[in-house]
Amino acid sequence: MDAAFWHSKWQSQQIGFHLDAVNPLLTEFWSSLQLSPDAEVFVPLCGKSLDMTFLAEQGHRVMGCELSELAVRQFFEEQGLDASLEIAGMHQKFSFEEITVYQGDFFALQPEQTTPCDGFYDRAALIAWPEEMRDSYARKLAQLLKPGAIGLLVTLDYPQETLQGPPFAVSEGWIDQHLAPYFDIEQLCCRDVLADNPRFVKKQVPWLNEAVYRLVRNTQDID
Template identity: 40%
Template sequence: MSEQWRKRWQEGRIGFHLQQAHPALLRHWASLDVDVDTKVLVPLCGKSVDMRWLADIGHSVLGIEFAPEAIEQFLLQRSTAVSRYSQAGFTVSRQGSVELWCGDFFHLHIQQAAEIGAFYDRASLIALPPATRQRYAFHLAQLVPPGAKGLLISLSHSEEGAGPPYSVPASEIENLFKANFTLTFLEEGSPDERGRTESIWALERRGPRL
């Protein structure tokens, strides 16, 4: 799966990438009421400019990405200095308040995510085949503390077997996350020219706040 995505980056087949922050992020992030000094986890982050937006409003950002090509393209968007180091199996690049960890999201341990207090998933869940989504939802729940809030942007379409991005309907989102998160459905967009419809969710990790 990871190699498939890396090949897409190498070949420039990244039609999912937006040149500006996602409109749903702009509309709904403030409603989560996340403190600006909270560190935000962005799994399978690619070179998303959404991370720039989160950083620009005050958050520190931890992005996890398998494809080094995506990370290098993100870093080239600005001329700000980059520091690089290794961290337990990951190659880390820090630019300003954005840290990009190159490696397998499923190898990220809770100790490495100790400062995380919020999360943002725009294209992570829909990038994963059905067999991997349950593992993703469980791993995310292990990484974020009780009370952590996040925004999830999912996608549904009728292209049987097509993907990535895969179709993840509302019923599957509820089944994947309801054990560990409180879910709030925020909105559903209009279908695009390919009949793909985005849905926006707010999540909050269940459990007693520490």
């Protein structure tokens, strides 16, 4: 999925991935990470997710990254937050109190920008990438996180041939193979969510599993 794809989705507001409420999996599992409230949390490919407001309400400073300026502006406007704006290298930096969103390309982020983050939250970010890009995303995410950084990863898995992504199917096997070099991984839950997803039902996708993983960045360096 290239930048033009996502810009056009935001322009036409075809944003079926966006939830009008905090993701229930975040509220269910976030506390299990036992992150200190003063920890900063990185939210890659954040869109205008209300999950950022939930994280801020837990006391965290939140650092999002989102390609679409429209999405970032909608986030702050819809939350009634009068964000300040400055240029930060390759990104525009929108901030309001404890929430900062770097608008621009995730791949242009530098580890110095994300070093303060002890936590992270990936919902609909890893699964937004087609398979040929997914490993590059995972490596970059690992590069941006310091050893010990802990987070949640939410994935979907289904028979990929039955539906064109995004979201793309990511299996437990893929996670084990591609993330295990950089993260300690524990699956916290895996649930059948087909009935809650009419787009998948309509396309006669036979099964759809949503999984949550607890990831802890290990000490493996990335060149």
